[in-house]
Amino acid sequence: MHCLVIAGGVADDLPADGKSLGRSDVIVCADGGVHNAHRLGLQPDVVIGDLDSLGDEEREQLQTAGCRFFVHPAEKNETDLELALLWCVQAGISTATVIGALGGRPDHAVANLLLLTDPRFATMQLCLRSREWEVWPVRSEVTITGLAGDTVSLIPISAAVDGIHTQGLAYPLHGESLLRGPARGVSNVMLNTVAHLHIESGLLLVMHGPPQN
Amino acid sequence: MHCLVIAGGVADDLPADGKSLGRSDVIVCADGGVHNAHRLGLQPDVVIGDLDSLGDEEREQLQTAGCRFFVHPAEKNETDLELALLWCVQAGISTATVIGALGGRPDHAVANLLLLTDPRFATMQLCLRSREWEVWPVRSEVTITGLAGDTVSLIPISAAVDGIHTQGLAYPLHGESLLRGPARGVSNVMLNTVAHLHIESGLLLVMHGPPQN
Known part of the structure; x- marks a missing residue:
């Protein structure tokens, strides 16, 4: 099962082919990633995080469309993207493409690249994609x-x-x-x-x- | 002895306080870093690399001003920044600030950050500075x-x-x-x-x- 994971990074770093990315079995948004999903014309299936970046109206619209929410406290040790990838592991996802995770603050970009290499995610084939780049953590x-x-x-x-x-x-x-x-x-x-x-x-x-x- | 190392990264990511950075004992440019030095009003003491980004006139002006050149072949295993840091180790530099190394291509940015952690440079206290960020590799x-x-x-x-x-x-x-x-x-x-x-x-x-x- 293939998952598209959408993080909340800067919009101008998103891949251009949103539609083909949308042909995933499931679309998971890390909190503010919802806005990036909408920019690409994609409908989230699952939203994970503290939901601090979603308004009430936006949340209702998502709920009406059948979206599921997994709410975590704002003061937590994990980033929203990390929680989204942990959800993928528990859901038995085999391959995942991560977008919205490279532009923006350099500490977040480096942390997101190293997050890909976390042994907890080694059961999945991961690929991070920005507008012009693809990144894979390779163990084999x-x-x-x-x-x-x-x-x-x-x-x-x-x-x-x-x-x-x-x-x-x-x-x-x-x-x-x-x-x-x-x-x-x-x-x-x-x-x-x-x-x-x-x-x-x-x-x-x-x-x-x-x-x- | 403190060294300012200027890499050839994008100009809009340079720190704003070029003048105070210029109060270093020696200013070393990694090839295209010469252009970043000039943007900050600084005069390089040493230029290292394949020198493919310098015109003849520019090179003559630098030579007249007393700048030393260490020329390496274009087809090499090291980046220009790596050669500049290796020069620092050999010159007995104890602390170095690296600028012009974070903006631009994400593979170069990640490689430059990891270059800081190279054990060959562990004898120096290194700091990488961009317009808004400072980065230290910390072993103690x-x-x-x-x-x-x-x-x-x-x-x-x-x-x-x-x-x-x-x-x-x-x-x-x-x-x-x-x-x-x-x-x-x-x-x-x-x-x-x-x-x-x-x-x-x-x-x-x-x-x-x-x-x-």
Whole structure:
């Protein structure tokens, strides 16, 4: 079952293809993500958070449309996006696309990227998408679909990522390791419309975006 | 000896107080960082990189002014910022402020933040500054100067950060641990103009910025 998770980040960083994203089995909004859902013409199935960003009228309209609410206190240890992803795990979601989580405050952006790598979510295949970028937390493998010349950056999150094998990238890796810190995996380039990567151990962020310059 | 390191990131993310930043013992530019130096009215002492973003005339002017160049090939494993920080280590720099490294492409921003945590730079006290944010990689302690209400986000980079003690934050920590992934350390709040944090083990990014909302 595939889930679209909509966070409350800045609207101008949302992917352009809202309609195709809407073809998910379930649409879950992290609180203010409701506004981003409406911007994309999408109807939330589930809303999670302290609901501080929803007016009474908006809430009634959602309820009438059959939307379910999971309300949490405002003073909590988790972010709304974290609660939404925890809901996905409990609901047995196998793959989820997260949008609305990259633009805006840099601390939120970094925290959201690292949230993807949380072992609690390792049962799901996660992808974070912004207007121009896709990001995957990779523990085993990923297939990237794009255009020749696109950028693919490999960013280790664990202290080391070992046994990296790539296909379809201009600077191929044949079992090498990358360490967290050095920028060696940044700005690789797609040779064609599909690239593939697998790793033997570690935790890697793979970021796919437009060509450099 | 304090060094100002200027990277080639987008100009609108530079700190506003260029003049006070200029009171460093040495100003090192990572290639295109030269343009950011000029925007801030600063004169580079050292330029490092493949120099692909400098015209002949610009290079001559810098040379006449006494600037030193360390030229690296364009096809290299390191980014220009990484080469600039490696130069700092070799030059015996003890503290360095990095600017021009956060705005722009999200893969570069994330890679630059993780570059700060590279053990090769652990001999230096590093701080990355953008227009509104300061970021420190913390292995032992940090003192934060700001305003009551400012945001302080604690983001673990190692799988766990143990024994975190804070002073001057609204949600204090008294020896607790934070794990990489959960967003529990995000959006703490300064109670006054100074906050202090120390950790017993691990690697933590501390991000200080304006109040939330």
